[in-house]
Amino acid sequence: MKYLMPWALVCALAILTPAAWAGVRVFACEPEWAALATELGGERLTVTSATHAGQDVHYIQARPSLISQLRRADLMVCSGAGLEEGWLPVLLRRANNPAVQPGSPGHLLAATVVPMRGVPGDVDRAQGHLHADGNPHLQVDPHNIGRVARALTARLAELDPAHAAHYRERLAAFEARWAAAIDDWERRAERLQGLRVVTxxxxxxxxxxxxxxxxxxxxxxxxxxxPTSAHLARLEAEVAERPVAAILRTGYQDGRAADWLSGRTGAPVLVLPHTVGGEVVDLFALFDTILARLEAVAP
Ligand SMILES: [Zn+2]
Known part of the structure; x- marks a missing residue:
């Protein structure tokens, strides 16, 4: 009997506590889309981000752990426009998950639902640089976050139709808070108009x-x-003639060139968050922090 008791207990627990329901499994390439999915899906989603704020998303290793996450995903949301060109195609091939392949409802690229900027001409394209498909760093405009929020909600409703109303309600609540936040940021940004920066x-x-x-x-x-010394020298001459308010970089970028130009010209270096992570707890904090740091160098 003493050997049977534990089994009886296990069986009772199995009946009383059903296996944890994973919900819609969302694989986000970047933390901003993971944060947005969480805003829109709440407890109905299990969200993972392939990358964190300290990484340059252009250069990520297609690790086995990412392949297995993508293999289990119901929905993939990434920036697109070539940002993940070096690793996402490898993950998609190795994960071999029909749910997230291009063309399926579980495959969402932000670049397909926002107006693209910085699409190069044929000459630039021939140089083969990183942004040959247009600029993929589209998350730092809150209007784009709103556009992706609507597209993401439509996909969640399609993949989990029994709870479509839940997603639409959460989208409406998010959009109301987001619109109010944008009003506040744009009012604060009036004094940033025309602020000259180097990035x-x-x-x-x-x-x-x-x-x-x-x-x-x-x-x-x-x-x-x-950066090359010839290019930096040209930039220094330009900045010496017409000063800039700041030199912008992110935390993961090598700070030496920014520090050099700052030392030569006196322009301060501003390290801005580009996504959610660390003290930037959510999408609202992302733009609050960016605005606050720019305001600090505005005249
Ligand atoms: Zn880039």
Missing amino acids: HHEDWLYLASWLGLEVVGKLEPLPGVP
């Missing part, structure tokens, strides 16, 4: 367009090409 990579194009910042130049001569 490390071509990753603040959408932010600059949204806020009316003037990107005077990039530390990288071409997207993905490390």
Whole structure:
């Protein structure tokens, strides 16, 4: 009897506590889409992010753990426009999961639902740089977050039709909070109009367009090409003639070129968050933080 008791207990527990329901399994390539999915799906989703805020998403290893996450996913949401070109196609091939293959409802690329910026001409395209399909760093305009929110909700409702109303209600609640936040950011951004900046990579194009910042130049001569001394010297001459308010970079980018230009010109270096992570707890905090740091250098 003493050997049977544990089994009886296990059986009783199995009946009383059904296996944890995983819900719709969402594989996000970037933390901002994981955060957005969580806003829109709540407890009905199990969300994983393939990358974190400290990584350059252009360069990610197609690790076995990511392959197995994508194999189990019902829905994949990524920026697209070539941002994940170096690893997502490998993951999709190896995961061999029909639910998330291109063309299926479980395959969503943000770049397909927002107006693309920085689409290069034929000459730039021939140079084969990282942004040959247009600029993929589209998450730093909150209007794009809103566009992806609507597309993501439509996919969730399609994949989990029994709870379509739940997703639509959550979208409506998110959109109301998001619209109010955008009003606040845009009111604060009035004094940022025309603010001149240099950026490390071509990753603040959408932010600059949204806020009316003037990107005077990039530390990288071409997207993905490390700064060269000749290019930096030209940029220094330009900044010396017409000063900039700040040099923008993200936490994962090598700070040496930004520090060098800052030392030569006196322009401060601003390290801005580009996604959710660490002290940036959600999408609202992402734009609050970006705005606060820009306001600190505005005249
Ligand atoms: Zn890039």
